[in-house]
Amino acid sequence: MTTAEPTGLRARKKQRTRDALVRVALELFTTQGYEQTTVDEIVDTVEVSQRTFFRYFASKEEVAFAVQEVMESHYVAALRRRPAEEGPLEALRNAVFESWDTIGEAVEEIVPLDLHMRSSQMIESTPALLAASMRRSTVMEEALARLIAEREGLDVDTDPRPRVAVAAFSGVMRATGRLWGQGQDPSMEAIRSLTETFLDQLGPALAGNWRTPAGQ
Structure with missing residues (x-):
């Protein structure tokens, strides 16, 4: 039987994931260009799925x-x-x-x-x-x-x-x-x-x- 993850810990993990997506996206945007950067590159660098990205942001523009x-x-x-x-x-x-x-x-x-x-x-x-x-x-x-x-x-x-x-x-x-x-x-x-x-x-x-x- 698994123990449910505390709500506070879950929230912190979600915030860390969101912050990591922002950092990586902005780093890619500023180094190789906004238009040249894809959502796939962002999620691959953070090692999460596209579904996770779109759970936090509706688009590349929103994360920018x-x-x-x-x-x-x-x-x-x-x-x-x-x-x-x-x-x-x-x-x-x-x-x-x-x-x-x-x-x-x-x-x-x-x-x-x-x-x-x-x-x-x-x-x-x-x-x-x-x-x-x-x-x-x-x-x-x-x-x-x-x-x-x-x-x-x-x-x-x-x-x-x-x-x-x-x-x-x-x-x-x-x-x-x-x-x-x-x-x-x-x-x-x-x-x-x-x-x-x-x-x-x-x-x-x-x-x-x-x-x-x-x-x-």
Whole structure:
């Protein structure tokens, strides 16, 4: 008679298998190309079946964005925790830095940070994934706009301000993420510093005339 495997152990084994699939897939995508990598290669390297792969992921595209999914969920959770007295842009900004207090560790439980950086570069240079990334950004921005509207007691479908604020904020985040991905420092400290610098300019960039008057 066999003893049933404890639920906690089963869950940990499933998580290890899922993480291994993500690591191997991203390593193959970044070394030989996304289009050139097959699901068969991924599962053969991890030594699991195709059926196991599709138990965790619906497609190659889904596994390519697995780490981003973790980062997005951390961010949304952090935004929900921000104090009600914070304004929209303040809450969006502070949620980024709150989530990054734990996100580095969460990412590194799945993949090394340098592999995450290389994966970001790979997504930017792969047309199919870049298009998917833009679609995902649109969905994420809508969710954030609705969350901001909820915080402010607004109707997002009649008041444009939540979508405008999120669009401006998300544009800055995309710019910093792209620059970080093109850089040489894969650390969370590097992207945090870059993001702080850019977010500090969000208000000034939206206000007034940029041109310096003659003689000044």
